[in-house]
Amino acid sequence: MRRFSLSSDLTKLFRSWRRRRHGGQQTAVDMSSQEGTGSPDKEPAQLLNFPFSSVDDDASTPPLQITFADVGFRIRGRATDILSGLHGSCEAGSILGVMGPSGSGKSSFVNLLSGRNEAITGEFYLNGYRMRSAELRSLIGFVPQDDLVLPELTVRENLLHSARVMLGGQLGDPALGEYVDSLIVALGLARVQDQMVGSVARRGLSGGECKRVSIGLELAAAPKVLILDEPTSGLDATAALSLMQLLREVSRCGIMVICVIHQPRAEIFALLDNLMLLNLGKQVYFGPAAEAQTYFEALGYGFSSFSNPADTIMDILPSHAWADTTPSLSAAKEAKSCTPVADTYNNTALDEAGDAPLQVPDILRSLQQRRASWSRQVWLCFRRGTVQQTRQTASFCLEIISASVIGVTIGLTIYEFHGHMFQGIYHPPFELLSSAVNYRMVAEQGLLACLAIACAAGPPGVKLLGEEKLIFRREQQTGHSRSAYFLGKNLSVLLRMFLASLHYTTFYMILSTPTISFGLQLAISFLYFYCMYGLGCIVAAITHREDGPLVCMLSCLVISALGGCAPRLALVKTWNLGWFWYMWPGTWLSEAFYNENTAPFAYLYQLDDASRFTGYKNGRTGFDIGLLLLIGTLYRVIAYPLFVAVGWR
Structure with missing residues (x-):
């Protein structure tokens, strides 16, 4: 059986082009392409190192x-x-x-x-x-x-x-x-x-x-x-x-x-x-x-x-x-x-x-065998997406500036408190010495953080894939792996999300001086950026490009409001709707933010009373961070089949 060579068609294409190039007139493009390649008197095969040139003409398909x-x-x-x-x-x-x-x-x-x-x-x-x-x-x-x-x-x-x-x-x-x-x-x-x-x-x-x-x-x-x-x-x-x-x-x-x-x-x-x-x-x-x-x-x-x-x-x-x-x-x-x-x-x-x-x-x-492996395609799409990010200078700078301005604005809201956002009831026997308690300010700051990050991350999340759905569809039909493209594209934007969350966290921490550590504040901010970008992917899959930013902004604001501040998570639980609030990332960011800003005062105040009032549980920041990561990933898992079923049409 004669061996079948899929490269023979393009081999003939370029050999035909080389024969025409040396047998007749040359265009300006042809002449410019010879610069640095050697003398025009050389054989065409020497002037053009075509990768399939080893294919024998007699072994054509x-x-x-x-x-x-x-x-x-x-x-x-x-x-x-x-x-x-x-x-x-x-x-x-x-x-x-x-x-x-x-x-x-x-x-x-x-x-x-x-x-x-x-x-x-x-x-x-x-x-x-x-x-x-x-x-x-x-x-x-x-x-x-x-x-x-x-x-x-x-x-x-x-x-x-x-x-x-x-x-x-x-x-x-x-x-x-x-x-x-x-x-x-x-x-x-x-x-x-x-x-x-x-x-x-x-x-x-x-x-x-x-x-x-x-x-x-x-x-x-x-x-x-x-x-x-x-x-x-x-x-x-x-x-x-x-x-x-x-x-x-x-x-x-x-x-x-x-x-x-x-x-x-x-x-x-x-x-x-x-x-x-x-x-x-x-x-x-x-x-x-x-x-x-x-x-x-x-x-x-x-x-x-x-x-x-x-x-x-x-x-x-x-x-x-x-x-x-x-x-x-x-x-x-x-x-x-x-x-x-x-x-x-x-x-x-x-x-x-x-x-x-x-x-x-x-x-x-x-x-099928000629295509790069799935892992290789992920790497190629990641590298291409990274190049795209570096050349989208205007949108990247706008996102960084937005995150910085939001960090400054929220930081100024509690600048005068110098980080003292929480005040509870003293441990026994000093209860009678306690002044007015303040359980809500920490939760309100968590709510503001959710809303601010949603404004900064939602529209870019839509843009991540919304403007390229037709290109994704074309490449998928050509033979590119859809999952590799989707994964590579999402990985390529992680650095951009990190830089935006870093600028937000830096300005916020300098002005508000909360008791939460810089590393933990950066971690939960980044993970909330990650969640909102993922939500943007879902919106981009099911909406038209011109409607996506507005729909995403509204969705992010509504979801971010469900963080357990107003109404309080404790009140929501009495309605038997706590499960609904737990579905959204704002609840877990607010709980982590609450825990890290109250835990340093455990020696002084009764944190269990504050926990019963707010509805947040103490001592599970690691669990909150893990759920933020899980929800952001789940959003992307949901977005991918939506792109396959809806967004690629």
């Missing part, structure tokens, strides 16, 4: 073919189908364009083909092997219409992270670095490789460059199939043509390219090998793009010699009664008749010689 039969899709509760009766075949080394009017089902089709939507009817096959949605996702690289790229990272950092995750199981960092450098040059991004991608608020790359980075994120995983949803959307005519020419080169290297095209110019239309036309969820035409004009002329439509054939076809589609003609389309019939059945091929794909069956499940297993 068998040509892949994806076929689909009677594919349909309907939204639950809707009477009509979004798509129905689609048939066709997509081959490696070709580019398939999907066209149709708005609302015709183009994006729905590529979502089904890429395995992003499992609510389908019909069947998909890979060389005769029936594919499930999860298997399609592992085989296909999907580029969405919007450019979902982390703005705080440079072009190279974004591509290198994707390559490390998807290929790190078989390649080390030096080889991956060379691979990404080759990919950057092939995409024409060498000039901007060290520039941050940027966002709408802080512009970095141009629209065309962002689109190329988005494509590069998928090519970094060396996919067998590349699907793009309207890749030319938002680009000018020149940038759109340049991008499609790049996709043409990708397809000629053995990668199957399928893209949704909306109103292409004539030069772009000429780059398509095959064409699929949709109208109202029905398949109108499937066949060679060059024969589409002849097909419509046979139906009686005229094409001006001065017009763009694609424009004329787009004008025809909404105006014709396709329901009567679609069943007789020869292209659709041929696509349907050539659709293989799983039993015919016995769930195998044939090699190029046709005599050595290759198990498709082995291909899929090989794809």
